[in-house]
Amino acid sequence: MSERSALTLPDGVSLCVETWGPEDAQVTVVLLHGWCLSRRTWQHQIAALLNTADPPRIVAFDARGHGGSGPTRLGSATLGQLGDDLAEVLRQTAPAGPVVLAGHSMGGMTIMEYAHGHPEEFAQRVAGLLFVSTTAEGTAHTMYGLPPRLAALMRAGETFGAGVLARSGDWRPHRALIPALRLPLRWLLFGDDYEDAALRLTMRSVSRTTLRSIGGFRASIGEQQRLDTLARLGDVPAAVLVGDRDRLTPPPCAEGIAEALPGTELTVFPGAGHMLILERHAAVSAVLAGIVERAGASTRGDRQWRVKRARKAGRVEGQAA
Incomplete structure (x- = not known):
């Protein structure tokens, strides 16, 4: 059973925040979803973690303008704001103890913004990271699986459309339009092999995202550059996962993250697309469970971990200054 609550920023x-597992768990796992999606896209990983021998506490929430959360102002539809939102979620739902952060697509970029904007808190709290189908380099590698000229045309059309949607207010896509999104979303987000339920869940998530959020976050996502931030994070246990058919954040995005963040394990899934947490959910769940286990083992009754985190926070704070 989960507990659902409203958290005011x-x-x-x-x-809209949902939590599972024991409040006194050794580790808290925070799950961050992608652009135009919702916390429900992590459903398989949540079930898998709760079935482990020593389940962690799990926190998943819908980003502003997405799912069951309230709408956002256009000026607040930025990754930097999402990083601040994550900081507030941690303060209110997991104020103490080590955390593992897992982000899919925009969720991974949110983690990077949290690390950039709140380096001391990040260093003191974060004991593990999972980046799934995401990037630290904006749209530098996004070619949609198309030849360069066609990709440039599609990017121009996407940018123009995003600008229009960003100024369309807090309306959500009309229910009658959702079936028409099936083929475009299937082409853009999924690889060779997927379950129809995964596509339906993705369509429902898009239908619950405000037009302002669909368009408003596009500029910030395209401009983000956080490789330098990742390079300063040090020895946090981390993994990066990507599908080789990902049209939005292709393997070069994951490779850049793995090169910037020392000790990161990189896995490329053949035939999988952008919705890796749904397409290859068992494999993603296994990797996440492994990171949680490592985080718990490194912090269980270990006073030295807290000292190490405090010292690291001081180093990061000095670098940020």
Whole structure:
């Protein structure tokens, strides 16, 4: 059973937050979903973690303007704001103890913004990282699986459309339009082999995202550059996963993250697309469970871990200054 609550951010936006597992668990896992998606896309990983011998506490929430959360102002539809939102979620739902952060697509970029904007908190709290189908280099590698000229045309059309949607307010896509998204979403987000239920879940998530969020976050996502931030994170246990048919964040994106973050394990899944947490959910769940186990083992009754985190926080804070 889960517990659902509303968390009010400093600017008044209400986030829909859901938690599972024992409150006194050794480790808290925070799951961050992708652009135009929702916390429900992590459903397989949540079930898998709860079935482990020593289940962690799990926190998943819908980003502003997505799912069951409240709408956002256009000026707040940025990755930097999402990083601040994550900091607030941690303060209110997991104020103490080590955390493992797992982010899919925009969720991974949110983790990078949290690390960039809150380096001391990040260094003190984060004991493990999972980046799935994401990037630290904006749209530098995004070619949609197309030849360069066609990719440039598609990017121009996407950018123009995003600008229009960003100014369309808090409306959500009309229910009658959702079936028409089936083929485009299947082509853009999925690889060779997928379950129809995964595509239906993705379509429902898109239908619950405000038009302002669908368009508004596009500029920030395209401009983010956080390889330098990753390079300063040090020895956090981390893994990067990507499908070789990912049209939005292809393997070069994951390779860049793995090269910047020392000790990161990189896995490329043949035939899989952008929705890796649904397409290859068992494999993703296994990797996440392994990171949680390593985080728990490194912090269990270990006073030295807290000292190490504190010292690392001081080093990161000095670098940020």
